[in-house]
Structures are given as structure tokens and as C-alpha cells.
Amino acid sequence: MNPMSTITTTIPLVEPWFPPAYADAVRDQVLSGFIGPGRATQEFAAALALFVGAERAVATVSGTVALTAAAKALRLEPGDEILVPAYGVISTINGFASAGLRPRLVDIDAKTGCLSPDGVAEAITERTRAVCFVNFSGYTGDNLTEIVTLCADRRLHLVEDAACALGHRHADRAAGTFGTVGTFSFSVPKVLTTGQGGAVVARDPVVLDRAAAYIDHGDLEWRRTNINRAIGTNLRFTDLQASLGLCQLHDIDARLERRRRSHAALRVRLGSRLYAVPGTEAPLHNIVFTSAPDALVSALKARGVTAVRQYRTISQHPAYRELADRPFPAADCWTDRAVYLPFGMAMTPDDAARVADAIRDADVPLEELGSA
Ligand SMILES: Cc1ncc(COP(=O)(O)O)c(C=O)c1O
Structure with missing residues (x-):
């Protein structure tokens, strides 16, 4: 039978879900006449901080800028070395490199997609000032807690890039709160999205003040005094975004449950061939591994399922070619084998069943590599 004959719509890679x-709520915000950075932004930041158990949160324009703000908040200077994963989204390294920091790539742990304590320990040099742990696809587990201890022992700052991990917990703590500073992204694929957006969270009020100053012209006082004591720029969140974000924070349990249900529907069909993370939450992405990723992507496309080969080893990007100072076999393995299936918040268990059927019919063998 023609595989297309029963298919009416293509399942997109990612689609947000807005009741x-x-x-x-957004309409009410517009009608209030106030859409700039104001009370709703403060409420959103306060609700986020409460949800993750941080002292405060500073909302900003993107997760990438949140990482830059984190570096500024820790007083990391141009030329300071920060260890970052060798595989993943370009945003993490860009958040630091664009501020003049010197990133050093560390291979990932093939099972989790995250940095491992051994990998970090081996990569530390005398120039290293900080480590950025990315909670890959939400992973919040032992690798992270061991790296927290390692950073404390070696007197290194830990930035936790929890862009994909809102709602994940480990050892009674929320993702984003393990490092000296944590960051989130609210871009479209995330469980909570405001279109674009990000936040910095921390416990230390001084660190938080520095992040807040960074996103508002470098000076926390200038709006009160009308005197600027630093050169800076404007990277603030708006109440329009906050009105949309607040609804989702109020609904966060239902949203996480929705993600758990679509992931579980896929997991029940694909078993351990689907990437999983420890804890009760689902990973943000639905990832499978195969030695024929292009064939799988094409076969799924023919069956109305959008899938992509999403990330690559960072040093394969021309901008970061000089960081290929040693091999990154696990990162290369993920680059060559990982296929990202549909995963958005709009995805239903029925969509997941359709994706699994398409994988079965595609007849491209999956591998277990990378399952946590
Ligand atoms: C792990 C990670 N870090 C940082 C970011 C950057 O976030 P943004 O796209 O909001 O700048 C993302 C976004 O996808 C991400 O997945």
C-alpha cells in the first residue's frame, strides 16, 4: 500500500501548544496598555524563581543572552576559559564566545549526551575558570551532581544551562539550581515558550544583581537616578511575553504531563531505542539512533513525519574549527547517528503512535546507543 494513502497531515518537528x-491573557495584557518590561515581567520572574527554588530570576530576551548574562554575573572576563560540551546546540558556546570567553570543548558521555565528571576533570587546565553543564534534553542526574562536587573541589564556577530542563529534578533539587548560576530558554520548542526569551537564576543576590544590570544598560540604579555609571545595552523581557509565560507557569504541571504522555506513547513502542533521561520527566526531545540517519529521515518524510539530524560536534562548525584540539568520539557518534523525531508540546499520544508506525514501516534499523 502506498504509505501516503492514509496520511492527511504531516507531523511537524515541533509545534507549541496554547489553549x-x-x-x-495576552489580549488582556495588550488591552491594559502596558506591554513593556513591567509588573508582568516581575511576576513571571518571581513565579519562575519560586517554581525552581531560586532566590530570584532575571528574565531576558533569549537563553543565549541568559548564558552571556551568567558569565557577566560571575565576572568571567574575556580570555577566561570555560569548558563546554563538544556536542549540542550552537547557542551554548555562542553565549560565552560572543562575550570574549575562551571555550574549551569536552567530549560528552555517549549514554547521556552530557558532560561526564571524568571528561571534565581531564579537560581542566590552569586557565579554566568555569564549567558549563548543559542538561542535555532535560537530563538532570548523577553526572551533574558529581560535576557540582568537582567544581567545588577545583574552585571553578558552574553554569548550568537548563534551557531544556524546566521541571526536571534530581536529589530533591530543580534543574537550573545546581550551579552558581542557572539559565533557561523560552524559545518555541521548549515546554514553556514565549516565542523567544530566557532567564538567569541563582541563589546569590550579588550575582543576580550583576545579571540584572547586564541586561539593563550595565547599571541597576540608572532608571532611578537617571545617571549611568557603566556602558551597557538593553536585553530586557517584555510584559507581552510575560503574560504568555505566566499562563504556562501556572499550568506547568499539566504541560509537563502532556510531554510525559506523548513521550511514553513513543517509549512503549520503541523501548530502550528511544533516548530517555533519569527521573520522572520526559526528555524534551524524542531521539533515536541509527547508522543510516539520512535514510531514516527520508523514509519518515515520505510517511508524513518530520525528523532531522539536529546537532553536530561543535568543532565541525567553521566558526569553532580551531577548537578541534583533540578527538571527540562520543560527540561524533551522536552527530553521525542521532535522529530527532517530532517532540513539540502539541504532539499527542496518537501522533506518537503514528511516528512509531512510520519508524516500523521505514524499516531502517535503530540502535540502542546513547540511551541513558
Ligand atoms: C541547551 C540550550 N542552551 C541554550 C539555548 C539557547 O536558547 P535561545 O534559543 O533562547 O537563545 C538553547 C535553545 O535551544 C538550548 O537548547
């Missing part, structure tokens, strides 16, 4: 009440 009508969210549109009402």
Missing part, C-alpha cells in the same frame, strides 16, 4: 485561555 485559548492563553490568548485571552
Whole structure:
């Protein structure tokens, strides 16, 4: 049978999910006449901090900028070395490199997609000032807690890039709160999205003040005094975004449950061939591994399922070619084998069943590599 004959719509890679009440909240914000950075932004930041158990949160324009703000908040200077994973989204390294920091790539742990304590210990040099742990696809587990201890022992700052990990917990702590500073992203694929957006969280009020100053012209006082004591720029969040974000924070349990249900529907069909993370939450992405990723992507496309080969080893990007100072076999393995299936918040268990059927019909063998 023609595999297309029963398919009416293509399942997109990622689609957000907004119940009508969210549109009402944004409409109310517009009708209030105030859409700039104001009370809703403060409420959103306070609700986020409460949810993750941080002292405060500073909302900003993107997760990438949140990482830069984190570096500024820790007083990391141009030329300071920060260890970052050799595989993953370009945003993490860009958040630091664009501020003049010197990133050093560390291979990932093939099972989790995250940095491992041994990999970090081996990569530390006398120039290293900080480590950025990315909670890959939400992973929040032992690798992270061991790296927390390692950083404390070696007197290194730990930045936790929890962009994909909102709601994940380990050892009674929320993702984003393990490092000296944590960051989130609210871009479209995330469980909570404001279109674009990000946040910095921390416990230390001094660190938080520095992040807040960074996103508001370098000076926390200038709006009160009308005197600027530093050169800076404007990277603030808006109440329009916050009105949409607040609805989702109020609904966060339901949203996480929605993600758990679509992931579980896929997991029940694909078993351990689907990437998983420890804890009760689902990973943000639905990832499988195969030695024929292009064939799988094409076969899924023919069956109405959008899939992509998403990330690559960072040193394969021309901008970071000089960071290939040693091999990164696990990162290369993920680059060559990982296929990202549909994973958005709009995805339903029925969509997941369709994705699994398409994988079965595609007849491209999956591997277990990378399962946590
Ligand atoms: C792990 C990680 N870090 C940082 C970011 C950057 O976030 P943004 O796209 O909001 O700049 C993302 C976004 O996808 C991400 O997945």
C-alpha cells in the first residue's frame, strides 16, 4: 500500500501548544496598555524563581543572552576559559564566545549526551575558570551532581544551562539550581515558550544583581537616578511575553504531563531505542539512533513525519574549527547517528503512535546507543 494513502497531515518537528485561555491573557495584557518590561515581567520572574527554588530570576530576551548574562554575573572576563560540551546546540558556546570567553570543548558521555565528571576533570587546565553543564534534553542526574562536587573541589564556577530542563529534578533539587548560576530558554520548542526569551537564576543576590544590570544598560540604579555609571545595552523581557509565560507557569504541571504522555506513547513502542533521561520527566526531545540517519529521515518524510539530524560536534562548525584540539568520539557518534523525531508540546499520544508506525514501516534499523 502506498504509505501516503492514509496520511492527511504531516507531523511537524515541533509545534507549541496554547489553549485559548492563553490568548485571552495576552489580549488582556495588550488591552491594559502596558506591554513593556513591567509588573508582568516581575511576576513571571518571581513565579519562575519560586517554581525552581531560586532566590530570584532575571528574565531576558533569549537563553543565549541568559548564558552571556551568567558569565557577566560571575565576572568571567574575556580570555577566561570555560569548558563546554563538544556536542549540542550552537547557542551554548555562542553565549560565552560572543562575550570574549575562551571555550574549551569536552567530549560528552555517549549514554547521556552530557558532560561526564571524568571528561571534565581531564579537560581542566590552569586557565579554566568555569564549567558549563548543559542538561542535555532535560537530563538532570548523577553526572551533574558529581560535576557540582568537582567544581567545588577545583574552585571553578558552574553554569548550568537548563534551557531544556524546566521541571526536571534530581536529589530533591530543580534543574537550573545546581550551579552558581542557572539559565533557561523560552524559545518555541521548549515546554514553556514565549516565542523567544530566557532567564538567569541563582541563589546569590550579588550575582543576580550583576545579571540584572547586564541586561539593563550595565547599571541597576540608572532608571532611578537617571545617571549611568557603566556602558551597557538593553536585553530586557517584555510584559507581552510575560503574560504568555505566566499562563504556562501556572499550568506547568499539566504541560509537563502532556510531554510525559506523548513521550511514553513513543517509549512503549520503541523501548530502550528511544533516548530517555533519569527521573520522572520526559526528555524534551524524542531521539533515536541509527547508522543510516539520512535514510531514516527520508523514509519518515515520505510517511508524513518530520525528523532531522539536529546537532553536530561543535568543532565541525567553521566558526569553532580551531577548537578541534583533540578527538571527540562520543560527540561524533551522536552527530553521525542521532535522529530527532517530532517532540513539540502539541504532539499527542496518537501522533506518537503514528511516528512509531512510520519508524516500523521505514524499516531502517535503530540502535540502542546513547540511551541513558
Ligand atoms: C541547551 C540550550 N542552551 C541554550 C539555548 C539557547 O536558547 P535561545 O534559543 O533562547 O537563545 C538553547 C535553545 O535551544 C538550548 O537548547
